[in-house]
Amino acid sequence: MVVIGDGSGSGFLFQSKGNCFVVLPTHLHGIRFEGIQITEPGGNRIGTAKILYKASDNADLSVGLVRGSITADCGPEWSGLPRRLSQSLKVGMPVTMRRARQASTEGRQVVIRTLTFQQIEIAPEGNEEADLFGGTSGAFLFDGDKPVGMVTDAANAGQAWALRMDEIVNRVSRIMGEMQEGDPCADPTMPGCESGGALPEAATEGKAIEVTSWSVHPVEGTADPTQMLLGQGAYVAPLTASTPIVLELTLPEDDRLRRITILSKPDDAASVPRGIEIxxxxxxxxxxxxxxxxxxxxxxxxxxxxxxxxxFVKRLTIKITSTWGGGSPARIDSIVVE
Structure with missing residues (x-):
């Protein structure tokens, strides 16, 4: 669990193939979609989130991409989150509610009072204090170590509603690529979908490298990979499931390698690569x-x-197999090897 903003609520971190994400109620970030402050309870690690997904209906649900030192401990793998809870959630069963505070993570025992296909109604159990308000938004419910819901609304100190975890996973799975591929930028107001802007921050200088071959010609009016390495434009090329983009590179001067950075600038005419095999x-x-x-x-x-x-490396092969949203062509703006 992490603290969102100045302590107005909590968030839940998970990871997928090298990237760190946070699940949180939409009302915690409001109209702000970038630079959302995230802090580990105790303040040892901090970071920021950029919202990639916001539920289009009244579901109080958003998902953000996380940057910063807080990603060093980014929670469970996406593949391990529960997809179906119908057989494990029961009215009357006790669960643990965890919410992040500035200094620590609090735990409360609560009981399930009502269940729907989407939501869970909870109330404090037994002699637990009735304090389901003031920063409870974003708190997560756990059955043992398994996350089963996220609190979105506290009606009063003794009653709150949570969005079921299987409902969260079902809604988020499109952007995570497990359901039908869609265009995450179909709504142009979504962050990261705007044209123009600077390249993301990452390494911009490195070893001298050369491209010896590439499998797909660039689309008309864009640079080939050799020109791209010289800073003369982006390499934009068609991509299909049967025809991945493959680049062969050599390190002609220094054959030691410790880091690879590839950047792609979001663009209306091309997609950001997703699956990369090196x-x-x-x-x-x-x-x-x-x-x-x-x-x-x-x-x-x-x-x-x-x-x-x-x-030690003499040759390097980069294969692009998919894009975020499943679109084509794919775009590469720079490759840096250190």
Whole structure:
């Protein structure tokens, strides 16, 4: 659990393929979609969130991409979050409510009073203090270690409503890519969907590298990968499930590698890559001996920034297999190797 803003509520962190996300009630960030402050209880780690998803109906639900030192401990994997709770949630069963405070995470025992397909009504259990107000928004309900709901509304000190975790996962799964692929920028008011703007912050200088081959020609009017490395424009190329974009690069001067940064600038005409597979090769002869890189995705705002223990590399293969939203063509603005 994390503290949102100045302590007005809580959020829940989870991770997926190298990226850190936070689930929180929409009313906690209001009209603000970027630079939302997130703090670990106790203040040891901090960060910010950029909202990527906001429920379009009255469901009080948002998901943000998290940056900062707080990502060092980013909670459970997305794949492990509950998809179906109908058999495990029962009226009358006790659950634990956890809410983040500035100094620590509080725990309260509550009981389920009412269940619907989307919501859970809770009340304090037994001799627990009736204090379901004042910063309870975003608190999470747990059955043991399993998250089962997020508090969105406290009607009074003795009654609150939570959105079920399986309902949260079902709603968020489109942007996480488990249901049908859709366009996360179909609503142009969503953050990260605007045209123009600066490239995301990441490494901008590195070793001298050369592109020796690429599998897909750039679309007309855009740069090829060689020109892209020289800063002469973005490489924008068609991408399909059967035809990934593959780039072969060499490190001609210094063959030690510890970090790869790939940037993509959100654009109306092209999509940000998502699935990226990288392999390295310490040989430069005809025989290939590829070694896989960690399996991480580019973030939805266009940053792939992965550090590894230093290794010797002569050749580097970058394969782009998908984009956020499933669109084509895909765009790459820079590749930096350190």
């Amino acid at each position: 392999s390295t090769d310490a040989t430069d002869g005809a025989v290939r001996r590829p070694s896989p890189f960690p399996s991480y995705e580019m973030s939805p705002d266009g940053i792939y920034d992965v550090k590894v223990q230093e290794r």
